[in-house]
Amino acid sequence: MKWLVVLGLVALSECLVRVPLIKVKSMRENLQENGMLKEYLEKYPYSPAKFLSKNQNKKVTYESLRNYLDLVYVGLITIGTPPQTFKVIFDTAAADFWVPSVFCNISFCYKHRRFNPQSSSTFRLPPGPLRPVELNYGSGKIMGILANDTVKIGDLEDINQAFVLSNQEDGAFRFFAEFDGLLGLAYPGQDGGTPVFDNLWEQGLISENLFAFYLTSGGMRGSMLMLGGVDHSYYSGELRWVPVAKRRYWQVVLDSITVNGTIIACHDGCQAILDTGSSVVNGPNKDVLNIHNIIHAQHSFNDKYVIDCNTTTHLPDIVFVIGGINYPVPARSYIRKLRSIGEQGRLGGLEEFSSKTWILGEIFLRLYFSVYDRANNRVGLAPAI
Template sequence: MRLKLLLFCALVCLIVVLAEGRERRASSRRPQGLREQRITRNVRQGNRQSARTRPSSSTRKLSAVKKSSKKSQAARKIKNKTKAKTNASAKSKTKALTTQSVRSASGSGSTTLPLDFQQNFVRTTNNLRWEKSFLASRYGQSFATTTGSRTALTNTANMEYTCKMSIGTPKQIFTILPDTGSSNIWVPGPKCTSKACKIHKKYHPAKSSTYTKVGTAFAITYGSGKVTGTLAKDTVRVAGLAVTNQTFAMTTKEPGSAFVESHFDGILGLGFRSISVDNVKPLVQNMCSEGVISNCVFSICMRGGGSSKRGGALIFGSTNTTAYTGSETYTYTPVTKKGYWQFDLQGFYLGSTKVSGSTQAIVDSGTSLIAAPTSAFNKINKILGCTVTSSGECWMKCSKKVSDVTFVIGGKKFVMAGNKMKLKVRTTKGNTICISAVSDMGTSFWILGDAFIRHFCTVFDVTRSRIGFAASS
């Protein structure tokens, strides 16, 4: 009995041992997988944990992209800021330049208007007769008597220096004669039927958005008769300088042949307001009062003769005529009576002979001649030995030698070569002769026209009421 019991216990123990051994073997095979699973889980967990701290390859790429994007954004921000500053600076500069341009366009500075020039022109006796008639109707001796102490000019026959001017919006461009011997602006109007108007540019108020009707009658007397018309207002521009609501005249009648033969459409008066028809405020005075030019002056330099293309310049707001004088040094003399640009000519010499002492003189860019008082004219002709005609010219051979002439102004001597005193003229018979540049108008004062200005640049100082002269180089 005991033996059976012992055998049963031994069998149970063997079964238990065998079972445990089998379990161990199975267990010994499972742990590797479990470890792998645990490792895998740990790796996954570690990856999940490290994902927060250590990026994966794709995460690193994404992070790099983000960083690159952030850097790009930062770079763009810096670039944009720099660009903004640059743009702001550029805008500021542009604004400054625009302002400067506007100031230049509206003034607040100066501008040069070229004078046009016709080459190899020979004036005729008819030209001279008309001009003398023109001067005779313009000037009165009583007015001149006093007790006082870069646009291009065109030179027609050394008689007409013209430049460009526009009126209206949009611009209507005209060829005009800059005239210091008058103070009004006039151009042909739409209703003018005179022959001169038919062949010259007309102003059309209906085509301008800035035109204002005035309607006041206008009339100005020339040698060929009265030029008549009506006043109007519009924007007038010369060389980029604009004056709004400038009063000017639209002509309805331009009598005679003088304006038919002229190369200009109208007149730009540059004299004082006191001689302005209908008391119209002249263009230059409006430029000054409206701040279109900061320096209230204008200058005229003329060139001409032979085949030269240079006509010179009319300069607004500046005395810088170095291109013609080589310097900005002027001899100034006061205006003795406001109206025309009138001053005291202290003396005139032909060679060493004193022809005239202190006498009143007027600078007139609207005439080609130099007109002398009758007594001075007679002395000059006697020295020259020329032949005086009934119409007041002094004819001579073109080969004749003429001594230098001297004008004394403001205590300084201005010398002009004697050969410049001779002007070529074609007669009605087709012959070419020479005459003296000095003519007789029966006045008691001198009229210094283009024959004088061609050799001496002239500054017209409105503010200080003075005239400055510098010899052209």
């Protein structure tokens, strides 16, 4: 028998605002179950981060975003008056905010909830000519216009929030994405727009300039986004703080990666992004291949790796060292069952890509409660309960 391997949080004060999150099937899982993953990967080679060239049309606002194959946690928000409800990804690796509009007439847009500006009394367009926006993903483009309206997250009402109203989505595979749009929680982008979280703080709607995530490892419910404070009952021990290395994403310095006490990657230190918008852990090609070799995984279909299931209970922890603290990821986290393989395989979440920056997604963040402190430009981590 073979197992498939892929090494692929939050607290608040008395004014804590909790936003429940639900884990849904990722686009990767849906494509796999429908026998379309190979076609997708051939058309859109995997790219968690796509950086655009400098030669761009200056009349269009461009933002670089990564592949959304593995986005899995969604929460409900409303936009407009009366409110229109959307399932969105709360994404720490993006600053953008977009939802589909009724002006998107491509067939797969009809699968998702679409915003109708004519039904909202608080909808506004920015002054001046229409401002087109192009969001570039590894799997296509989302094009639309910039608009403003009232956004509600939990009990918080964000007045006159800017967002992108998509009118064209390039990539029929988005039919398999179980979310409507994306709400970014990264630092403000280069276009000068104010992200949702910044507006919540500037409008005095939250008591502390931070937010946190608690991502459950079992069941469909229980995961939580917390805004404006920290609920200490969601983690054990104490929060360990590390400074943000680059104020664009929630990027920190990764000291090293070890297995059985031996450094096997990131020997001289490297960078890592905490990414609530990804289910996997991504690392440089050479380093991930080295880890696969250490655990004796063998290359299989769709660039995945398999391992004899009889050895899985003996697999070592993969330890990420951040700020001098060890954060072990055990085999039970980086090996998961893949439904389409049935009893003969498992799918995990360590994947290769060309960047030197590691991306720590759900596999890591389900184990560690995470706090994102904008006031002090730091990230806090503690074992999740």
